[in-house]
Amino acid sequence: xxxxxxxxxxxxxxxxxxxxxxxxxxxxxxxxxxxxxxxxxxxxxxxxxxxxxxxxxxxxxxxxxxxxxxxxxxxxxxxxxxxxxxxxxxxxxxxxxxxxxxxxxxxxxxxxxxxxxxxxxxxxxxxxxxxxxxxxxxxxxxxxxxxxxxxxxxxxxxxxxxxxxxxxxxxxxxxxxxxxxxxxxxxxxxxxxxxxxxxxxxxxxxxxxxxxxxxxxxxxxxxxxxxxxxxxxxxxxxxxxxxxxxxxxxxxxxxxxxxxxxxxxxxxxxxxxxxxxxxxxxxxxxxxxxxx
Numbered sequence: 001x002x003x004x005x006x007x008x009x010x011x012x013x014x015x016x017x018x019x020x021x022x023x024x025x026x027x028x029x030x031x032x033x034x035x036x037x038x039x040x041x042x043x044x045x046x047x048x049x050x051x052x053x054x055x056x057x058x059x060x061x062x063x064x065x066x067x068x069x070x071x072x073x074x075x076x077x078x079x080x081x082x083x084x085x086x087x088x089x090x091x092x093x094x095x096x097x098x099x100x101x102x103x104x105x106x107x108x109x110x111x112x113x114x115x116x117x118x119x120x121x122x123x124x125x126x127x128x129x130x131x132x133x134x135x136x137x138x139x140x141x142x143x144x145x146x147x148x149x150x151x152x153x154x155x156x157x158x159x160x161x162x163x164x165x166x167x168x169x170x171x172x173x174x175x176x177x178x179x180x181x182x183x184x185x186x187x188x189x190x191x192x193x194x195x196x197x198x199x200x201x202x203x204x205x206x207x208x209x210x211x212x213x214x215x216x217x218x219x220x221x222x223x224x225x226x227x228x229x230x231x232x233x234x235x236x237x238x239x240x241x242x243x244x245x246x247x248x249x250x251x252x253x254x255x256x257x258x259x260x261x262x263x264x265x266x267x268x269x270x271x272x273x274x275x276x277x278x279x280x281x282x283x284x285x286x287x288x289x290x291x292x
Contacts, residue, residue, distance in 0.1 A: 040107050041228040042070040047102035064253035077231045077239035080249030086232040090198045120194030122202045126181040128173040134184050135169035138191050145192045159187040179210040197227040240279045241270050
């Protein structure tokens with residue numbers, strides 16, 4: 001999935017006790033209270049997700065009573081160990097994955113109150129269709145989102161130029177480097193002009209030099225496109241550099257144990273003493289929890 005329409009989602013087929021919990025009648029959450037965003041884009045309220053254990057006889061909790069608010073226009077990161085459930089949470093927001101209790105609300109933007117928000121998704125790997133050109137890969141998503149064909153040429157040209165790939169329209173994914181393929185994936189997600197952009201460790205498979213450059217490029221791109229972003233990573237330095245707000249997640253089961261506002265003004269540099277000091281402090285606290 002590269003884009004989906006906004007919605008107010010609720011769990012299905014819940015037993016009566018869990019239905020009551022979804023309506024706010026549960027025991028107090030173990031997480032700290034999330035400050036209310038001025039204009040929320042995403043509200044996640046007490047979401048719990050269970051998976052079947054190997055053998056299929058029992059179910060184990062992956063996400064436990066997760067609550068957070070992503071404000072309109074914010075860049076919010078979720079940081080946690082690999083396998084803790086970060087990607088599962090993104091998939092729930094995108095509507096790819098079901099969940100057991102709680103609610104997920106995707107709010108319309110104030111400027112378009114009657115329109116369903118569009119959600120773009122950038123995955124860990126580019127997930128391009130190798131038999132289609134770069135241009136056709138973007139057309140595929142535009143068609144799925146019912147974007148009028150008359151807009152396609154401008155959207156393709158604008159977004160490929162934005163990610164530094166002008167002139168690559170007729171090229172094929174396998175002719176591109178890994179970094180260039182991920183740029184196409186970002187252009188594809190931005191081409192639908194999303195209100196919300198979900199990014200699932202988009203630089204984790206790239207070498208350090210390419211990943212660093214793409215982080216800077218992402219900041220430049222988002223100053224122009226300005227969607228709301230929910231970004232998943234296990235790299236705290238990446239989160240501190242990019243984000244307005246960080247939610248730190250533990251594992252087994254996943255819970256949010258700390259929320260951090262980043263007040264360092266942009267543009268930022270990874271070597272900035274304020275960035276380095278905050279990263280150092282958060283790393284110390286993060287490992288004290290996940291390694292306990």
